[in-house]
Amino acid sequence: MIVLGVETAQAGGSVAVRHGGSVAASRSLADSKTQAEQLLPVIAAMLADARLAYADIDLLAVGVGPGLFTGVRVGIAAVRGLRLVLKVPAIGIGTLHAVATRAIGDLRAGESIYVVNDARNEEVYAQRFSASAAPGDDAVLLPLADAARALPADAVLLGTAAVLVAPFVGRPVRVLSGFGAADAATIAALAETRAAQPDFRDLGAPRPLYVRKPHARTLKEAKR
Amino acid sequence: MTGVVLGIETSCDETAAAVVAFDCGIRSSVVLSQLEDHRAYGGVVPEIAARAHIEHLDGLIERAMAEAGVGFADLAGVAATAGPGLIGGVLVGLVTGKAIAAAAGVPFVAVNHLEGHALSARLSHGVEFPYLLLLVTGGHCQLVACAALGSYERLGTTIDDAIGEAFDKTARLLGMGYPGGPEIERTAGSGNARAFALPRPMVGREGCDFSFSGLKTAIRRITEERTLSPQDVADLAASFQAAVGDVVVDRARNAMRMFAERFPQGRTLVVAGGVAANAALRKRLETATKKSGFTVVAPPKELCTDNAAMIAWAGAERLQAGLTDALDAPGRARWPLMELAAARTTA
Numbered sequence: 001m002i003v004l005g006v007e008t009a010q011a012g013g014s015v016a017v018r019h020g021g022s023v024a025a026s027r028s029l030a031d032s033k034t035q036a037e038q039l040l041p042v043i044a045a046m047l048a049d050a051r052l053a054y055a056d057i058d059l060l061a062v063g064v065g066p067g068l069f070t071g072v073r074v075g076i077a078a079v080r081g082l083r084l085v086l087k088v089p090a091i092g093i094g095t096l097h098a099v100a101t102r103a104i105g106d107l108r109a110g111e112s113i114y115v116v117n118d119a120r121n122e123e124v125y126a127q128r129f130s131a132s133a134a135p136g137d138d139a140v141l142l143p144l145a146d147a148a149r150a151l152p153a154d155a156v157l158l159g160t161a162a163v164l165v166a167p168f169v170g171r172p173v174r175v176l177s178g179f180g181a182a183d184a185a186t187i188a189a190l191a192e193t194r195a196a197q198p199d200f201r202d203l204g205a206p207r208p209l210y211v212r213k214p215h216a217r218t219l220k221e222a223k224r
Numbered sequence: 225m226t227g228v229v230l231g232i233e234t235s236c237d238e239t240a241a242a243v244v245a246f247d248c249g250i251r252s253s254v255v256l257s258q259l260e261d262h263r264a265y266g267g268v269v270p271e272i273a274a275r276a277h278i279e280h281l282d283g284l285i286e287r288a289m290a291e292a293g294v295g296f297a298d299l300a301g302v303a304a305t306a307g308p309g310l311i312g313g314v315l316v317g318l319v320t321g322k323a324i325a326a327a328a329g330v331p332f333v334a335v336n337h338l339e340g341h342a343l344s345a346r347l348s349h350g351v352e353f354p355y356l357l358l359l360v361t362g363g364h365c366q367l368v369a370c371a372a373l374g375s376y377e378r379l380g381t382t383i384d385d386a387i388g389e390a391f392d393k394t395a396r397l398l399g400m401g402y403p404g405g406p407e408i409e410r411t412a413g414s415g416n417a418r419a420f421a422l423p424r425p426m427v428g429r430e431g432c433d434f435s436f437s438g439l440k441t442a443i444r445r446i447t448e449e450r451t452l453s454p455q456d457v458a459d460l461a462a463s464f465q466a467a468v469g470d471v472v473v474d475r476a477r478n479a480m481r482m483f484a485e486r487f488p489q490g491r492t493l494v495v496a497g498g499v500a501a502n503a504a505l506r507k508r509l510e511t512a513t514k515k516s517g518f519t520v521v522a523p524p525k526e527l528c529t530d531n532a533a534m535i536a537w538a539g540a541e542r543l544q545a546g547l548t549d550a551l552d553a554p555g556r557a558r559w560p561l562m563e564l565a566a567a568r569t570t571a
Contacts, residue, residue, distance in 0.1 A: 036315045040322045040551040054327045069271060070312055073278045077316045080282040081323025085296045205282055214271035218264040 001195075002052060003059045004043070004082070005188025008035045008075035009067030009095045010117075010160075015043050016184035017050050017057075018192060023185050025050035035074045043078075057086055061191030063182050064092035066125040066139055066211040067117070073208060080205045091191040092206030096139050096159070098182035100129040101190060103158050106176055107131055114155035116147050116165045117180065124161040125211055128152055141211050144168050225544055227300030228292065230324065231536025232285065234277040234317030235309025235337045236362070237261075237268045240532035241284040243292035246300070246540050248347055251292035253526070253533040254284050259403070266402050267392070274312030281320055288532070296328040301548070303539020306334035307556030308363075314555040322551045333539040334553035338561045340534040342370055345494040347537040348523040354490040356483040356518070358476055358509070361497035362388030362403075366561075367432045367479040369486060370494075373541055374566035377486075379479050380432030387468065387499050390436035394464050397440070397447050398457050408461045409502050415455070415462030420446065422467040424474070432479040439467055469508040476509060480516045493518045500528040 148168030304321025395404025
């Protein structure tokens with residue numbers, strides 16, 4: 001099976017292609033140029049590295065957020081466009097799920113995972129996961145202190161906002177650093193696992209997971 | 225060239241997809257208006273628009289392809305609006321279009337939305353270069369000499385509000401809903417255009433620049449000074465529309481003179497953009513141009529308001545001229561017509 005993974009929900013981003021159960025090629029996007037400019041050329045270059053063509057792809061995978069609104073849409077727009085032409089399933093993977101999955105190997109016995117990614121304005125996107133990175137609840141938007149209160153007793157803390165949340169916890173907490181970014185290879189692997197399950201159904205086009213509402217006031221709200 | 229071109233438009237609050245053939249045949253054109261999503265805010269909210277675009281665009285593309293009875297293998301190219309416009313929405317259409325072009329293995333064209341409007345009369349009426357363009361939209365008000373594909377010279381533009389903006393702001397002052405243009409036109413139908421003496425900014429001046437903010441200020445003053453009866457509102461709408469008509473006609477007259485000096489063989493004034501759907505304005509221009517020896521051409525309403533058929537057509541023209549874009553083409557919030565790449569060969 002050949003799986004294309006795309007992750008642009010966070011600054012920078014990456015693409016990866018899995019072939020026969022392992023990563024055949026991957027590339028990172030540069031921070032310096034916009035994702036909308038880089039993404040398709042970088043995918044083309046990576047497929048060339050792996051000597052693969054678009055027509056070879058069996059499954060599409062994309063990080064759906066929460067993260068940067070525009071970045072989330074850039075990745076999903078690309079995958080939804082590819083899906084129309086290639087007529088293969090496309091699976092959306094939560095950004096925090098991908099972050100948690102990367103940390104499985106670094107857990108100690110009895111530990112669960114709590115991911116907090118920076119959402120700016122003193123807020124974080126937070127989600128709990130089991131020791132095998134199975135989601136324990138949905139991703140939510142929380143102020144730093146609330147995120148600290150929601151930290152499970154047995155959890156390690158990771159994500160781009162882990163060091164911001166840790167001081168609010170009020171007890172010693174183990175922080176795993178270096179696991180802030182979701183990556184396309186993990187997203188492709190998670191999608192491949194999901195697609196291999198016997199009860200897998202193609203749910204249609206992946207949708208963004210914004211978690212945060214758009215910032216806008218209705219005319220009525222503005223008058224108040 | 226054979227095949228068809230897929231067009232994608234997501235630069236403001238309409239999500240649209242269309243399939244157009246090189247012989248000017250519009251095979252399909254679907255538009256999803258987000259009007260209801262934005263109405264409560266009294267204007268377009270960029271983030272809400274971008275969210276609606278990503279939600280609906282791929283479904284609309286499938287519909288446009290199905291209605292046209294074509295598959296992705298039939299495409300000669302994909303054209304998507306790359307700006308100017310609300311960047312979050314632009315990027316949705318731009319990246320979707322690039323992905324389709326890449327996977328289908330066909331050329332990509334990053335279309336300037338304003339060029340889409342500028343060329344729409346060539347799609348609907350086969351208008352030949354050179355022609356004079358009056359581009360009147362929610363964000364623009366320009367008089368442009370269209371010399372050849374990609375070769376545009378701006379003769380005049382607004383120094384403050386765009387014309388559609390003036391309609392929307394006036395509608396809001398008069399307690400009408402959003403968007404203002406159609407509301408004002410309807411209400412003005414039962415009003416007396418001579419009831420209120422409104423200013424005619426720029427009229428009689430040299431050149432062909434526009435200004436509308438003074439007109440809006442005058443209306444605000446009137447609404448603050450008195451309580452308006454329904455008849456007053458109708459009269460004010462009619463007076464406003466007449467004032468806008470006077471300004472546009474005066475500016476267009478100067479532009480026709482300037483254009484005729486540069487292009488003696490050109491005698492067509494194309495009126496395009498959402499505000500060109502205003503029938504009163506079209507009529508005023510038709511009367512005014514007769515005296516100048518020009519003919520007014522206005523594409524049908526569905527090609528004046530935002531649509532993807534004009535984007536597909538601009539793509540078709542560019543493909544035929546060999547003007548394609550790489551897949552790293554940027555989205556642009558601001559992108560004046562004058563900065564476009566011109567066709568290498570002109571007739």
